[in-house]
Amino acid sequence: AGKHRHLEHVSQNRLFHTSVTPHELLQTKIREELSSMSFEELQKLKEKLGTKVYNEAMFGKSQSKRKTFKRENKNRPRELSSKVPVPVLRDVIPVKKTAPRDPRFDSLCGEYNEKAFKSAYSFISEYRVEELKQLKEEIKTTTDPERKGQIKYLIQRMENQFREEELLKKKAAREQEEKQKLLEAKAEGKLPIFRKKSEKRMVDVIDKFEELKKKGRLVKNIEKHRKKIVQRNKRKILSSKEDL
Structure with a gap:
């Protein structure tokens, strides 16, 4: 013991x-x-x-430290552990990422010139005219009601676009003519007369009515506009009744 x-x-x-x-x-x-x-x-x-x-x-706990791989010479390639998996997509040579550029808002692409643009891409309008002809031919032969509705919608939309483009062309021609008259008046020493915005709008409305009348769509357009006004008035009456 x-x-x-x-x-x-x-x-x-x-x-x-x-x-x-x-x-x-x-x-x-x-x-x-x-x-x-x-x-x-x-x-x-x-x-x-x-x-x-x-x-x-x-x-007891393992005291083994993680091995750090060091280069004896800084010019040698880096030594990596064989236990660490190499990434599949590895940047061997780093490439600078290109940022997306929108030409509409990029000053490097210059200013938008509508006249030059329409002149350069005028062939697109020719393709669209040809496409409209093909659609009008297809609607005559197709028997599928769903396809027929699609073609009808496309024809109507394209015709509206052509009509709008025609009105814009006339408006641009009028503005150019007015500008020319102002320059001539200035050269002759006369006082230039500028038209009011309301007068310009009235001329645009007259042109639109003339175009509709020529195409035989004036009555249809007026009737459509009248129905719109009637529906608007009905909604106003109903909303006023609900408030009471």
Whole structure:
């Protein structure tokens, strides 16, 4: 008994002098408890705790540090670990990304010139005229009611576009003529007369009516406009009744 107490005293002094941490003391105690268990009990405990936790309890945490790869010479290629997977899309030579550019809002593309644009792309109007002819031929032969409705809608839309373009051309020609008259008056020393916006709008309306009359659509257009006004008035009456 005296010998056992002497050994215990020596081991305690040794632990004190070697500056053993509380964590290490706890780990030693756990090992002592585990050493008294049978192999079967240890296996069950390992399955319950998991291999990682069990190994930490028995052998302590692994102190192995992650290896850092350094180049002996800065001019050598970088050494990479074989355990790290190489990305599939790797930028070997970095390429500068091109930013999207919209020519409508880019000053580098110059200013928009409507006259030059229409002159350069006038062939598109010719294609559209040909397309309209083909649609008019197709609507005569097609028997599918759904397709017939689609063609009818396309024909109507294209005809409206052509009509609008024609009115815009006439308006541009009038403005050009008016500008020319003002320049001539200025050259002759006369006082230039500028038309009001209301007068210009009235001329545009007259041109539109003349165009509709020529195409035989004036009565139809007036009737359509009248129905619109009637519907608008009905909605106003209903809303006023609801408010009351």
